[in-house]
């Protein structure tokens with residue numbers, strides 16, 4: 001199967017920010033810029049999810065979210081991809097396996113906000129994710145403590161890198177993860193939907 005993916009050379013470090021992006025917002029743009037700086041990434045891809053397996057309601061149609069993401073991303077090293085729709089995957093562990101097969105030699109790093117680390121042990125094959133790629137966690141308002149106390153943080157406590165070493169994360173062998181305290185933006189898709197800034201009628 002030929003995947004349409006952003007161009008990347010073997011050896012480069014690519015951060016994957018998986019998300020519903022329903023809608024995309026300044027918080028996504030902000031953590032992406034911070035992640036590029038803090039984790040020494042060559043590129044960062046917004047991996048737009050066909051639908052978070054843990055969320056009860058499906059998001060807006062893929063095309064609409066992809067278009068909104070592309071309109072928001074202006075950084076030359078940040079790219080938007082529908083790879084999971086092409087692959088027919090929505091579980092992160094499966095997507096990572098497929099991307100590693102499709103782009104051998106590329107160093108993928110999984111990125112997420114602290115809210116996702118807090119419930120990471122509910123994800124399918126979450127230990128496989130930790131053993132497969134380095135994981136970068138970015139602070140999110142109200143979530144720092146729950147993330148630090150989470151099962152994933154406890155189980156993989158010995159694999160945690162100090163924030164001062166965050167630049168080397170992409171070159172570490174997994175398991176390796178790092179939590180960075182970036183300046184926080186209290187914006188969320190939930191809040192934007194509630195304010196009517198992303199009309200619900202077109203949701204999937």
Ligand SMILES: Nc1ncnc2c1ncn2[C@@H]1O[C@H](COP(=O)(O)OP(=O)(O)OP(=O)(O)O)[C@@H](O)[C@H]1O
Nearest residue numbers: 018019020021027112113139140185187188189190
């Ligand atoms: N303001 C933010 N600060 C830190 N991380 C964030 C922020 N907004 C989103 N993220 C992270 O970006 C990724 C994609 O987020 P997502 O598309 O679910 O947006 P969201 O605002 O969390 O949406 P929702 O409110 O619908 O759950 C997740 O890993 C999430 O933790």
Ligand SMILES: O=C(O)c1ccc[n+]([C@@H]2O[C@H](COP(=O)([O-])O)[C@@H](O)[C@H]2O)c1
Nearest residue numbers: 018019020049052054091092093123124
């Ligand atoms: O693989 C899983 O079991 C899993 C469970 C929950 C969330 N995820 C992924 O986590 C990313 C963030 O999801 P969201 O809805 O918080 O933006 C997105 O890529 C989801 O597919 C993945």
